[in-house]
Amino acid sequence: MERELVSLSDIKELAEVGRPTVTNWRRRHSAHASASAGGGRSAFPEPVGGTDAKPLFDAEEVARWLDRRPAPNEPGGPGHRTYGDRFRHGLRLRGLVTLRHEVGSTELVITSALALAAGQEADGDGVAVELPDAPLAGGVGVDSRVRKVMKELIAVEGPARAADRVLNLADRLDSDLPMTATPEPVVRLVGALAGSVAGLRVIDLSADTGNMLLALPGLHRARAITAVEADPLRRTLLRYRLLAHGVAQGQVYEELEESGSPVADVVVADPPYAPVERERDAVGPLHWAEHAVRLLAAEGRAYVLVPTWTLTRPRGQNHGPTVEARDRLLSRGHIETIVQLPRRVHPFLTGAEFALLVLRPAREPEPVLLVDADRIAQRPGVGWIDEVTVAVDGGAAPGPEAWRRVPVRPTRPGTERLLDGRSVLPAHRLADPEPGTVHLRRVLDARRSAAAALPRLRGWLGEVDVSEREIRGRHRKLAEHLRAGQLRLLSGHRIKDADIADTGLVVIGREEMLGELPVGRRRIALESLTRYPKAVTTEAGDVLLLTEHGVRSRVDETGGCVLLAPVQGLRIAALRAHRRREAEGEPVDPADLWMRPQTLAQLLQAPRNQRRSSGSLVRRVSVRDMDLPQVSGAEVAEAEAILNETERLRAEVRRQLEALDELSARLAAGLADGAVAVRRRAT
Structure with missing residues (x-):
């Protein structure tokens, strides 16, 4: 019989340890080290193939050696006593991966395995497997090799865990099942928030393979369970998975209408992901939320996962169905809590951000609890799921940066409210004060x-x-000033590196804004600039912005610069005429100018705006969502004078520090090369 070979990486994965652990085992228990130690200590198996860079080992020899190493107990785990047990268990699962080509298809392997876990045996000779594809339908016998692997797996882990382990292998089986599954942290949060559903009626509107549904505690004692899934394969797998988990009362439908007119105490939904380009679709993610609340009993709750763009779109002249649905949910008192989930919570949609809506039946709108779980998750040593659960349950005092209740309608003139057409994303609302x-x-x-x-x-x-x-003071969004024409937004442009030179107009990009390059080092010739007809040059007094991972701003004192994306600019529309009148000696009232450059730059990078970042891959602050206080032109003029003087003093101190840094560096370089001698003159 041909022996199975494994690499060091395979041993790491199958024994569920880190690569340093495997390397340490091999080094400390090599044949030489074991012989030197004496006492009959067993040596780590020698390679039987491969290369020096990637040695291969006999899997059975490795398993026998690992049998001598006790494995730590895991709560709720399969109870492997040694690393050898773990290793052999991993080999069995890997056997399913290798079988997919021999059995016929990935779908057949997964469906057969889950059918066995569910105990769907037709007779003693085989298992009747319900297959979604018409050509394969009609009851197909399970391959004996799949039966053998699953029999061993179920004997060790039980049917429920065995079914889950097979689904967790789906990505290694080249299946797209994991791409639509609800992420594990999200299902744990929903389970913690919903609590036990024993004796309750439960509906999952978009069940997929059942991750969110099966996360609900006490599901096997629920009064009624209705799951809806449009995809035939996922619907079949869900039926088997529910049976494997001992949930015999679960009913799975292609459409909810098939189940009659159900009413539920708990509704969960993870609708198919919709990108922001689909915001004007007639049926979007928030329409699933509206559907969920229509199914709720009097004291029921719904938990719906939505992309955060559904919460950030502003109400405008051409707002679409998404904003209208959001306003309906708020105005009817349906939204109880909005939890902004941590960035990159979805392993297959790393560029998307998500929020969890906790919904209730219609009532007079009450303040909505906004929770920024992304901010909580960034704190070291914090279990964000536990902290979010405590916040939602009301067991902790509000933390203004992490969670706070915000009224839907204003309690008094000038106070914040959610029905104001702005973003309701927690990161944007909780950043205000x-x-x-x-x-x-x-x-x-x-x-x-x-x-x-x-x-x-x-x-x-x-x-x-x-x-x-x-x-x-009250505040206005920059979007309002842009619409009113008081400010003009200047976009940065993407310019090829080949067109960047050392002569011509100054180019300002990310590196200049971060201080990594001095302003003026990079330039673009006028003839090269003609290749970018949409590029605009700055004017003196324009405010330059970099809004990635916070906000950095500076005033362009000279103008004539070209902005490189992602740098943007803001131009005060009335500034040019105001300065022209001053230059011509006309009488000018300082209060006539509503905003000035240095004041604008400092206000934009104040903490109030710094914390408004969102985005899964790159944290950015939306310029249009930034706040500006409503203050008089006279007060702005006073602030401008003070901030200009402060900036002048800072520049002077920077020059002094740079001069001292240069002196220190040159002295050190001369001493290091043995070229100069340094001493203090006698006074």
Whole structure:
């Protein structure tokens, strides 16, 4: 019989350990080390094939050696006593992977395996397997090799865990089943929020292979279970999986209408993913949420997974069905909680972000709990699912950055509300105030620190008068100023590296905004710029923005620059005429200009806007969603004078630091090369 060979990577995977552990086993238990240690210590098996770079080992020899190494117990695990048990168990599962070509198809292997786990034996000779494809339908016997693997697997792990393990292997079987499955962290969160469903009526509107449904505690004791899945293969697998888990009362339908007019205490749904390009479709993700609430009993709850773009689209002149559905859910009091899930929570849709809606039957709108689980998950050592569950259950005090209740309608004039046509994403709403900050005290502390560090500026700092506002200022989104024509957004352009030179117009991109390159190092010749007819040059006073992983801004004092994407610019429409009147000596009231460059730049990168980032792969802040306070032109003029002087002083200090850095670097270089001698002159 031909022996099975495994690599070191295979041993790592099959024994469920890290690669360093396998390397350590081989090094510490080599034949030489074992002989030196004496005492009959068993040596790690020697390679029987492969190369020095990728040695191959006899699988049975490795399993016998691993039998001597006890494995730690895992709560809820299969109870493997040794790493050898784990290793052999992994080999059995891998056997299913190799069988898919011999049996006929991946779908047949998976369906047969789950049918065996469900106990769907027709007679003693074979198993009647329900297959979704018409050419294969009609009861097909299970291959004896699949039967052997599953018999051993079920004996060790039980039918439920065996069925789950087979589905977890689907990606290695080149199946697309995992691509649509609800991610494991999401199903654990839904299970924690929903609690036990024993004695309740449960509906899953988009069940797939049952990940979210089977995460509900007490499902096997539920009063009634209805699952809907349009795909024939997934519907078949779901039936078998429910039986394998001991859920005999589950009914699986192609369409909900087949089940009559059900009413549920718990509804879950993970609708098919829809990209933002589908926002104007008549039926979108939020329509699934509306469908879910129509099925709820009086005290029922629904848990629906939606992409975050359904929550961020603003209401405008041409808003589509998505915004209308969101407004209906809010105005009718259906939305109880919005949980923004951590970035990259879906292993196959890493560029998409998701949110979980907790919904209830219609009632007078109450404040909605907004939870930013992405922010919670970024904290070291924090179990975000547990913390979100505590927040939703009301067992913890609100954390302004992580969760807070926001009213649907204004409680008094000027207060925040969700029905204002703006994004309702928690990352955007919870970023508004800087939490726990007494601003006046912080400003006065900063002024005292500056006076202590820069004694020569004490006189000027004393002239900076700061006081508490009697009424907290209101804010407007940049989108409103853009629509009104008060600001103009300048987009950056993608310019080929071959067109970047050292002469011509200054180019400002990500590197210049981050300080990695000095402004002016990169340029583009005028003749090269003609290849980019949509490229615009900046004017003096334009504010340049980089909104990736926070907000960085600077004022272009000279103009004539070309912006490289992702850098953007903002132009104050009234600034050019205001400066022209000043230059011509016309009488100008400083209060006539509603906003000024340095003030705009600093306001945009204030903490209020810094924390509005979203995006799964690159965290960006939407320029249109940024806030600007409504203040008078006179106050803006005062702030501009102070901020301009502050910026001038900062530039002066930077020049001093750069000069000292250069001196230190040159002294060190000369000493290192043995070219200079350094001493202090005697005074």
